[in-house]
Amino acid sequence: MSRLEVRTPSQMQTVVETIYRDMERRISGSPPGVCPVDEALNCLNLCRAQTCGKCAPCRVGLTQLADMLQQVLDGEPDEAIIDRIERTAKVIVSTADCAIGIDAAQLVLTGVRGFREDFEEHVRHHRCLSTLHNPVPCVAMCPAGVDIPGYVALVREGRYADAVRLIRKDNPFPVACAYICEHPCEARCRRKMVDDAINIRGLKRAAVDNAGLVPHPKCAPSTGKTVAVVGGGPGGLTAAYYLALMGHKVTVYEKRKQLGGMMRYGIPAYRFPREKMEAEIRSILSLGIEVKIGVDVGTEVTFDQLRQQYDALYIAIGAHTDKKVGMEGEDARGVISAVDMLRGIGDGILPDFTGKNVVVIGGGNVAMDVTRSAIRLGASKVSCVYRRRQEDMTALAEEVEGAIAEGAEVCSLEAPVRIETNEEGKAVALWTQPQIIGEIDRTTGRPKPDVAEVEERRIPADLIIIAVGQGIHSESFEQGGVKIQRGGAFLAESNTQLPYLEGVFAGGDCVTGPATVIRAIAAGKAAAANIDEYLGFHHEITTDVQVPAPVFKDLKARGRINISERDAMDRKDDFDCIECGYTDEEAFKESGRCLRCDHFGFGNFRGGRIEKW
Numbered sequence: 154m155s156r157l158e159v160r161t162p163s164q165m166q167t168v169v170e171t172i173y174r175d176m177e178r179r180i181s182g183s184p185p186g187v188c189p190v191d192e193a194l195n196c197l198n199l200c201r202a203q204t205c206g207k208c209a210p211c212r213v214g215l216t217q218l219a220d221m222l223q224q225v226l227d228g229e230p231d232e233a234i235i236d237r238i239e240r241t242a243k244v245i246v247s248t249a250d251c252a253i254g255i256d257a258a259q260l261v262l263t264g265v266r267g268f269r270e271d272f273e274e275h276v277r278h279h280r281c282l283s284t285l286h287n288p289v290p291c292v293a294m295c296p297a298g299v300d301i302p303g304y305v306a307l308v309r310e311g312r313y314a315d316a317v318r319l320i321r322k323d324n325p326f327p328v329a330c331a332y333i334c335e336h337p338c339e340a341r342c343r344r345k346m347v348d349d350a351i352n353i354r355g356l357k358r359a360a361v362d363n364a365g366l367v368p369h370p371k372c373a374p375s376t377g378k379t380v381a382v383v384g385g386g387p388g389g390l391t392a393a394y395y396l397a398l399m400g401h402k403v404t405v406y407e408k409r410k411q412l413g414g415m416m417r418y419g420i421p422a423y424r425f426p427r428e429k430m431e432a433e434i435r436s437i438l439s440l441g442i443e444v445k446i447g448v449d450v451g452t453e454v455t456f457d458q459l460r461q462q463y464d465a466l467y468i469a470i471g472a473h474t475d476k477k478v479g480m481e482g483e484d485a486r487g488v489i490s491a492v493d494m495l496r497g498i499g500d501g502i503l504p505d506f507t508g509k510n511v512v513v514i515g516g517g518n519v520a521m522d523v524t525r526s527a528i529r530l531g532a533s534k535v536s537c538v539y540r541r542r543q544e545d546m547t548a549l550a551e552e553v554e555g556a557i558a559e560g561a562e563v564c565s566l567e568a569p570v571r572i573e574t575n576e577e578g579k580a581v582a583l584w585t586q587p588q589i590i591g592e593i594d595r596t597t598g599r600p601k602p603d604v605a606e607v608e609e610r611r612i613p614a615d616l617i618i619i620a621v622g623q624g625i626h627s628e629s630f631e632q633g634g635v636k637i638q639r640g641g642a643f644l645a646e647s648n649t650q651l652p653y654l655e656g657v658f659a660g661g662d663c664v665t666g667p668a669t670v671i672r673a674i675a676a677g678k679a680a681a682a683n684i685d686e687y688l689g690f691h692h693e694i695t696t697d698v699q700v701p702a703p704v705f706k707d708l709k710a711r712g713r714i715n716i717s718e719r720d721a722m723d724r725k726d727d728f729d730c731i732e733c734g735y736t737d738e739e740a741f742k743e744s745g746r747c748l749r750c751d752h753f754g755f756g757n758f759r760g761g762r763i764e765k766w
């Protein structure tokens with residue numbers, strides 16, 4: 154008889170692994186609007202199956218919790234059950250023997266505190282608040298609420314111009330979003346339950362690349378009202394676009410030499426080609442929007458003067474000041490901010506980094522943009538220094554991978570300590586303190602770094618670029634009465650109105666802090682609707698595009714078609730666009746994967762598509 158055997162996975166274990174994989178996909182595809190109590194119960198049951206059951210709090214307590222959650226779902230008439238759930242979960246959190254049981258009970262505790270109204274609604278009215286609003290997941294996740302199943306179906310039929318017209322109903326920047334949107338719409342795509350999310354941004358790119366010139370709808374008759382928009386970024390131009398369509402006379406004030414905001418002065422051309430951006434902005438302005446370029450509101454013209462001159466005002470000035478790390482040597486020669494560097498590039502001034510050893514501080518998308526730009530500007534070595542692990546970077550994983558493929562080095566778990574300068578006061582090295590990864594911060598879900606018991610490290614540098622975030626330049630608006638929150642953002646309602654200043658609205662990065670193009674667009678759209686109401690009108694934005702009926706031929710699980718990129722060694726020397734876009738065949742196949750949740754999902758029960766706003 155043998156003492157030990159070589160073990161191979163049993164048939165049963167292989168099947169269980171497949172089930173786990175399917176479950177992981179389902180959980181990551183959980184759409185917004187599902188019943189949170191039901192989800193909590195299912196997660197708890199999964200946790201129960203995973204515990205060893207040796208300690209009583211876990212074995213007995215988790216079972217009791219599961220029973221009580223089931224009673225809530227069954228419409229238990231006694232509201233006291235909600236407090237009992239909370240008490241039981243608290244006891245398990247403080248008494249279970251191991252982290253597995255504690256974590257399971259914490260999940261219920263977080264839920265009962267986070268969505269108590271849903272528990273109450275189940276008990277009082279035997280229904281779920283969330284499922285009452287169960288939307289089409291991708292549409293709900295797109296901040297501007299773009300009709301995604303609609304334009305995906307139009308791409309499938311090769312009706313690219315109609316797809317662009319449909320998108321423009323909610324978003325006047327289909328080209329910008331096709332190239333650089335961070336596509337939150339894909340995060341909860343229901344197709345994940347079958348295989349993987351639809352490549353929604355890729356399909357938008359197929360639409361804009363093939364649509365040709367698409368005319369805009371006609372503007373409504375003039376209302377005689379005037380609106381000033383401060384800031385010519387995506388948020389300001391979106392508000393201007395819809396207000397112009399509604400018949401108002403719009404003037405955009407922009408302090409820089411050119412329009413586009415951070416799309417021009419931040420996002421590099423290798424991600425969003427400049428000729429595409431300029432064509433899209435020209436097309437928006439063709440509605441008769443007046444532009445005053447090179448006018449700094451607050452200096453050349455005051456905020457109060459604009460208030461007197463116009464019937465309403467939209468402030469969308471973005472977040473353009475650089476943040477400091479607060480370390481010795483930060484003001485030395487040879488240390489620049491990401492914002493300054495990208496601003497110069499936006500105006501066509503390309504610095505020469507040939508042969509330089511460049512160190513970038515930061516782990517977000519902006520840090521990746523300066524890292525990749527520095528490579529293209531000829532740097533001999535670019536190191537990106539970040540105090541957490543690479544997987545904790547807030548930059549998109551594909552951006553980090555792209556930078557590494559182009560030759561960048563990521564120095565993770567290194568916290569910047571000071572900048573060493575030479576006798577001429579020029580930066581020559583960055584000193585860092587190595588870190589060890591520690592406790593998880595429950596609010597962000599990211600582990601925090603702690604100081605490691607290792608000596609400081611010296612990273613030689615000819616140039617140090619600081620990319621740790623942007624602030625908001627709010628002084629001149631504050632003097633005009635705009636309230637500023639802690640952190641510098643403007644205080645505005647969710648409808649973009651400043652209720653304490655008659656006729657003034659604000660949105661985009663200057664309200665949210667640095668965010669994304671599509672969030673600024675969504676704010677601009679909300680501002681346009683609410684300014685229109687404020688001016689005493691109720692114009693509707695709609696389109697006559699007919700969305701094709703769903704046709705299903707192939708429902709087999711199949712892979713998502715990714716957008717291809719130019720070879721890293723070829724693209725790293727220029728600012729030409731990295732992504733290649735879909736072929737007709739790819740666009741046809743990928744669009745065919747959409748499940749049309751507008752027709753088959755819950756969205757259909759909740760009043761179908763939103764045809765106007």
Ligand SMILES: Cc1cc2nc3c(=O)[nH]c(=O)nc-3n(C[C@H](O)[C@H](O)[C@H](O)COP(=O)(O)OP(=O)(O)OC[C@H]3O[C@@H](n4cnc5c(N)ncnc54)[C@H](O)[C@@H]3O)c2cc1C
Binds near residue numbers: 335420450663673
């Ligand atoms: C490097 C970098 C890369 C990014 N990459 C992406 C990305 O890939 N995808 C994405 O979705 N988002 C990205 N973003 C974020 C995105 O660009 C911004 O969230 C978005 O542009 C914000 O739009 P906005 O209209 O609110 O402000 P902005 O785009 O900042 O526009 C504000 C405008 O107001 C003008 N202005 C400021 N003050 C005044 C004044 N006093 N008078 C007149 N005009 C004024 C500014 O010059 C600017 O043109 C990136 C940002 C940066 C910095």
Ligand code: SF4
Binds near residue numbers: 671
């Ligand atoms: S704009 Fe962005 S979030 Fe909205 S549908 Fe397009 S890719 Fe998705």
Ligand code: SF4
Binds near residue numbers: 343
């Ligand atoms: S399958 Fe289609 S309609 Fe459904 S969430 Fe995904 S993209 Fe949207």
